[in-house]
Amino acid sequence: MSRRALAAGRVVVLLALLSAAPTPGAGAAPTPVVRIDVLGLFHPQTVELVAVDAVSFRLDRGGGPESVLPPGAAVTLDRNGGLVRVARARQLREAGRGCTVTPAVPDGRIEIRLANGFRRVFRGTVVVRPATAGDWLQLVAHRPLEEYVAGVVSAELGTAAPPAALQALAAAVRTQALRWRGRHADEGCDLCDNTHCMLYQGEENGAWAVRHVLEPLCDAVLVRGGQLAMAPFNACCGGAPLPAAWIWPGAADTGPVQPCDRCRENSDAVWTADVAGPDFLARIGSALGGLVPAGIRIEEPPGRSPVVVLTGDYGERRIPVEEFRIACGRTFGWNLIRSNRFLVRADGDRLRFTGRGFGHNAGLCLAGAVAMARAGAAADAILDFYFPGCRVVSRASTASSQPGW
Ligand SMILES: [Zn+2]
Ligand SMILES: [Zn+2]
Secondary structure: OHHHHHHHHHHHHHHHHHHHHEEEEEEOOOOOOEEEEEOOOOOOOEEEEOOOOOOEEEEEEOOOOOEOOOOOEEEEEEEOOOOEEEOOOOOEEEEEEEEEEOOOOOEEEEEEEEEOOOEEEOEEEEEEEOOOOOOOOOOEHHHHHHHHHHHHHHHHOOOOOHHHHHHHHHHHHHHHHHHHOOOOOHHHHOOOOOOOOOOOOOOOOHHHHHHHHHHHHEEEEEOOOOOOOOOOEEEEEEOOOHHHHOOOOOOOOOOOOOOOOOOOOOOEEEEEEEEEEEHHHHHHHOOOOOOOOOOEEEOOOOOOOOOEEEEEOOOOOOOOOHHHHHHHHHHHHOOOOOOOOOEEEEEEEEEEEEEEEEOOOOEHHHHHHHHHHHHHOOHOOOHHHHOOOOEEEHHHHHHHOOOOO
């Protein structure tokens, strides 16, 4: 896309924003609100909600009254069967089907504290209810789409990155969020806060500051063939990108991949891992369904995802590299097998992995985007490089601008 096209896009964005402004007597275009399942990985049994700013608290028990918590006040919630019990100042007060905490001032903050000491601050409404998936409490943060996007961008890239890189990532995040809406509908929310969807940490990492950097392109999404494009991003491709369609079979055509030579100076561009072979193979074999492998090799069939071949008495088991990397991440942590592009060789009873990049190697390379932005590239040029064949358009011009997203 050209700068002129981007400028035209900005006009569209501006018009869209103007048309969304409340007009007396006319219905304003709805702002999408994203419902994010937060801290679900902790399966919290008890949580403390602390009013950083004044908040309204409402217990859902058939029209109960609201109460206002002044700054510093806290309520403790715990699960009791199908109900949420509420205690304030350590006094058990009542129980209901759930509760809603809403800032009493614009963009007011609520801090969530877990029993293990973990804390996180959110702006906007937080709903607490019994989880349907287990015996813990489900916490759902409700945030306007743009605040959610800023939160993901700050969690993934922080505030120190150049504005053009932050804006390019925001367009990818916005596009993915819209494509994935309803992904967690069974759980009564839209997206989760971990890498299953995208990393979201509320107001940590300077989300509030990032929000203002994103303003110039605050409605941009990527489309391909008139549809929202697949727009994944990775920390660093190490100069070894993979087409998204290879990694996620069944994905729509994601277009060609450009060789990325922008991230080669990044500390994640090349990695090595040296492990005790028998222990590594036993643990990863167990994680992959009870295999007892004796050997490992990598194949890169032309036009398809790399495959990890685990050999043993059972013959050969071929594992797509993304599945293998995720299994390794859950088993050994994410810093061992760091990407989807690597080689392995046996040296005695050691296995030596050498790889390139950090993450799944597909889509927008964040290290490369930062390098391009530092060299003067604008967000549209970065998106054009990493998503060739896509167009950047205003969200308002797509079907995703309809009510209910
Ligand atoms: Zn998810
Ligand atoms: Zn790269």
